[in-house]
Amino acid sequence: MEVKHSSSSPSSFIDQLVVPGDVILDLSSMSNQTIKLGGGLRQDGDSISVMKAGQLRFTKPNKYWVESSHKRYVPSAGDNVLGVVVDTKPENFLVDIKGPALAFLPVLAFEGGTRRNIPKFEVGTLLYVRVVNANTGMNPELSCMDANGKAGEYGVLKEGYMFESSTGLSRTLLSSPPCPVLEALGKKLSFEIAVGINGRFWVNASQPSTVILVGNAIQKSESLSVVQQKIYLEKLLKSIQ
Amino acid sequence: MEQRLATSLIMTVNEKKFIESALLSDIRVDGRRPFDYRTLTITFGSEDGSSEVQLGQTQVIGFVTSQLVQPYIDRPNEGSFAIYTEFSPMADPSFETGRPTEFAIELGRIVDRGLRESRAIDTESLCVIAGKLVWSIRIDLHIIDNGGNLVDAANIAALAALSTFRRPECTFGGEDGQQLIIHPPDVMEPLPLIIHHFPIAVTFGFIGKENIVVIDPTHYEESVIGGSMTATLNTNGDICAIQKAGGDGVPQSVIMQCLRIASVKAADITTKIKNAVESYNTQRSLRKIKRHDPSPVVICGDHDDDVAKHHMERLNLGSDESNDMEIGRKLNENDKMDKRHSIAKGSGGGPASWDPYSRGVDADALRASLGSRVATPPAIYKEESRQVKPNETKSSKQSSLHEVTKIELETSQPKSLKDAVKPKHKRRNKSTSNAFAH
Incomplete structure (x- = not known):
């Protein structure tokens, strides 16, 4: 089920910036294949065209999607997000x-949740949750359990501070191997972090100053290149010692 | 209900607690100390009287306009000013279009009070005819992005816009000397407002049970503060206005401490505004000079004949050459005469007849351009041009002639903008002379 790159040239678009209107695949030349389309792509008859600006991504065997950075989040099933009650x-x-x-x-979407033990959340409680259902025209559905019905890491986040970010920054924070900023900060400081793909991250540490330092360093790193990040972090970590 | 929940700023319990606990160790979420102001950037638009202020994430645009109105009956010889606020829904999801909210009115009033009660703007200088006509100044404040502390940002935007605003100069003239003439900016330099001092608003927030004081609160901090106080001061330390909002009481000693801090900040901000305005004014005057600079312009055809004609006329009349207005008037007369001829002849094609520089031609520039070009005595030159004219009746020949003269001219001297618009006269002259030839 590998996509043939011979006739149409999707390989030339992969990992490149695409804009709405770009046609990335021609289905007429690739019969007997199943492809899966993710966010930002649309099928127009025999062609697959782009609907939002961003970077075209492809994973084997057949998944295509467009990745971009936004201030808003479009829910999709399976995402781990930070939510506020x-x-x-x-x-x-x-x-x-x-x-x-x-x-x-x-x-009832909690581990061992029954009518008897409904959790009490006051307004403003911060939760780490999973998106279960996200259909257009309906409110998305969340769950505090993983697919096996276990609580896992999901649930209430206590203390700490929640910072806002773009969805792109969230994605880089979650990427593996870990992003250089987190790695550098983690070597010098001890802190907890929870990243929601919806453009929020929560940081906790014993000292408020550590939380503020980590949060602002991450936010600032978004606009810097890898080399600049390194220099910035070196300076920052030196200044706190 | 659900919609309303989604549009208001959602603060988590964690954040509210953290802001307070971090303040106990003298640090704020954006890394500032309690008495640090955010970075302030002041920029100006291309037009006079427009400013853009950025205070951290907060962004406010100020715009000042003026209008001639009848004064208030109780103050016949004073101009007036008014402040209008515009909260764009783009700035904050909780802002809605339509009727101004309570906060929008409060913001306008605080800025207004600071300016009005301290008599920062000299309103008497805005009087044109006592009891009949005065200038009314309108200050529009547009909130572009709400990052907290809109009052201070809006106040700075208003001051910056006011200090670059210029109102048109107006004088009395006409036959009876009673007619009011409002001079457009290119005729007479517009006048800046007289601003005696800058009343700077500095906002403090009081957070938590201990009433910890923070300066310049962000919008996250604004959602947890128990009370706030805006002190409006100028560089001399004069308190122009104080606004205390929110429920929490503040002891007298804290207020005095706030005022001391505010006077330091007010001095900082005043210098920032003044520096920004100064650099704007330098750029403004530079821009003006540029307009008169000789700039390479594509010029069509033989126009020094035309220049020569003006020159000659001026010499003949023996008028004071430094008197711009005199020359301008003469040029106008010349223009009118030409126009009459051209209408009679019905000259076709060519550059548009719109000519902003026909009046008010700079005498020095004219002389300079003449000095290099008119080698032959003007009278003889005119004769020559007359002789040449009949040959030009055919358009094909004309164009080739243009080619030749163009090359000659380009080697002679760089052209100014005024030269560029001259060919109109030339064309008309040609048509008139053609009329003579036929």
Whole structure:
């Protein structure tokens, strides 16, 4: 099921910047193949065209999607996000995940959740949750359990501070191998971090000054190149010693 | 309901707690100390009286305009000013279009009070005819991005815009000397406002049970502050206005401490505004000089004949050569005469007849351009040009002639903008002389 790069030239677009209107694949020349389209791509008859500006990504065997950095988040199933409880309803918690609509977190979507032990969240509680369902025209559905019904890392985040970022920055923070900024900071300082793909990250440490330093360093690093990041971090870490 | 929840700023419990606990160790979320101001950037638009202020993430645009109105009856010889605020929904999701919110009104009032009560703007100088006509100054403040502390940013934007604003000069003239003439900016230099001092607003926030004082709160801090105080001071340390908002009470000693800090910050901000305005004014005057600089312009055809004509006329009349207005008037007369001829003849094609420089031609520039070009005595030259003219009736010949003269001219001297618009006269002259030839 490998995509043939012979006739059409998707390989030339992969990892390149694409803009809306670009046609990246011609289906007429690649019969008997299944391809999976992710965000930012659309099928127009026999051609696959781009709907948003960003970098075209491809993973074997057949997944294509466009990656870009936004201030807003478009929910998609399987994402790990940071949400803020804004209201409590009998059946659901209403959670803000920076999306176009508030997300529903069913009161039973916790490990061992029954009618008897519904958790009590006050407005403004910070949660690390997973998006289960994200369909257009419906509020996204969240869960505090992994696919096996275990709590895992999900749940309430206590203390610390939540910083805002772009979705692109969140993605680089989550990338493996770990992003150089986190690595450099982690060598000198001890802190906890939780990154939501929806453009939020939470930092906690024993000292408030550490939290502020880490949070601002990460936010500032977005606009710097790799070399600049290195210099910036070296200077920063020297200044605190 | 759900929509409203989504548009308001959502603060987590963690953040609220953290801001307070971090302040206990004298540090704020953006890395500042409690009495550090965010970085302030002041830029100006291309037009006079427009400013853009950035205070950290906060962004405010100020724009000042003026209008002639009837004064208030109780103050017949004073101009007026008014402040209008515009909260763009782009700046903050909680801002909505339509009726100004409570906060929008409060912001306008604080800025207004600072300027009005301290008499920072000299309103009497805005009087044109006592009891009849005065200048009314309108200050528009547009909030572009809300990063907290809009009051200070808006106040600075207003001051910066006011200090670069210039109102048109107006004088009395006409036959009876009673007619009011408003001179456009290119005729008479517009006048800046008289601003006696800069009342600078400095905002403090009081956070938590201990009422920890912070200066210049961000919008995250604004959502947890129990109370805030805006002190408006100038460089001399005079307090122009104080606004205390929010429920929390503040002891007298804290207020005095705030005022001391505010006077230091006010001095800092005043110098920043003054420096920004100064550099704007230098650029402004540089821009003006540039307009008169000789710039290489493509010129069509034989125009020194035309220059010569003007020159000759001026010599004949023996007028004071340094008197721009005199020359301007003469040129106008010349223009009118030409126009009459051209209408009669119905000259076709060529550059547009729009000519902003026909009046007010700089005498020195004219003389300079003449000095190098008119070698032959003007009278003889005119004769020559007359003789040449009949040959030019055919357009094909004309164009080739243009080619020749063009090359000659380009070698002679760099052209000024005024030269560029001259060919109009030339064309008309040609048509008139053609009329004579036929």
